[in-house]
Amino acid sequence: MxxxxxxxxxxxxxxxxxxxxxxxxxxxxxxxxxxxxxxxAQPPPAQPVAVAPEPQAASQDAGAALPESEPVSIDIPKIGAHSTLVPLGLNPDNTVEVPPVTTPLQAGWYTYAPTPGETGPAVVLGHVDGNHQKGIFFRLKELAAGDRVSIARKDGTTAVFEVTKVHQVPKKDFEREGVYDDTAGPELRLITCGGVFDRSAHNYVDNIVVYARLVQA
Known part of the structure; x- marks a missing residue:
């Protein structure tokens, strides 16, 4: 033991x-x-680091709206279009008047719309052709985004617009295009005929509509 x-x-x-x-x-x-x-063992989570935001490219703001003033003339250098502007109202059937077809190089402005430079869509109309010759807006469809349109006004100022888009619209669908709809800033619409010529109706089947916004006054 x-x-x-x-x-x-x-x-x-x-x-x-x-x-x-x-x-x-x-x-x-x-x-x-x-x-x-x-x-x-995993290292402790890194603390968030404040990173300066990437510098943003300065956007080009639309020009400030101008007071009412009748337009005097229009100038579109890219297509060689230069014309005085005559006032246009409404026809008896409530369609917008156009300049006389016998003077196809004459453009006109729609008096029931804002004047060019005011807030809203100003409207200028012209013929593509007429009286067996080219019209003031014969080359309107050649415009593209970024092109400039200048309109001299009665108060001595010049409203400069920049094209944003160009549409070819069947006339039967024109009302749905919203050409005359209100806009937040000063804009411009240039309108002429386009597309195929309907000989039975003695008219073109489409409209060319140029949209532009004010960039300088």
């Missing part, structure tokens, strides 16, 4: 001493290694 007990205590003591030494070694290693474990 005594021999077995003494041997058991001695074995336990040796095992305890070995375990203690092993623990001290682990502590020493951890201390020397800075206390880090296996290289699997």
């Amino acid at each position: 005594s021999t077995k007990t003494t041997g058991g205590r001695r074995g336990f003591l040796i095992a305890f001493i070995v375990a203690l030494v092993a623990a001290l070694v682990v502590v020493l290693v951890l201390t020397l290694d800075g206390g880090s474990g296996p290289d699997t």
Whole structure:
């Protein structure tokens, strides 16, 4: 009994001493290694950094609206169109008047619309041809976005418009095009005939409509 007990205590003591030494070694290693474990720990999330926004290209704002003033003349350098402007009202059937076809190089402005430069869509009309010659707006369909149209006004100012789009619209769909609809800023509509000539009706089947916005006054 005594021999077995003494041997058991001695074995336990040796095992305890070995375990203690092993623990001290682990502590020493951890201390020397800075206390880090296996290289699997993720670094703390990076703090958000304020980034300056990208500089934005300056947008070209539409020109400020002008007071009412009758237009005097129109000039479209790209298509060589230059004309004085005569006032146009409504026909008995409530269609918009056009300049006399016998003077196809004469353009006119619609007096029931805003004057060019006022807020809203000013309207200028002209013939594509007439009296066996080319009209003031013969080349109107050649205009494209970015082209300029200048209209001199009675008050001495000149309203400069920039074309935004050009549409060819069947006359039967003209009302749905919204040519005369209100706009938030000063705009311009140039209107002439286009498309196929219907000999039975003695007229063209389409309209060419140029949309433009005021960019300088």
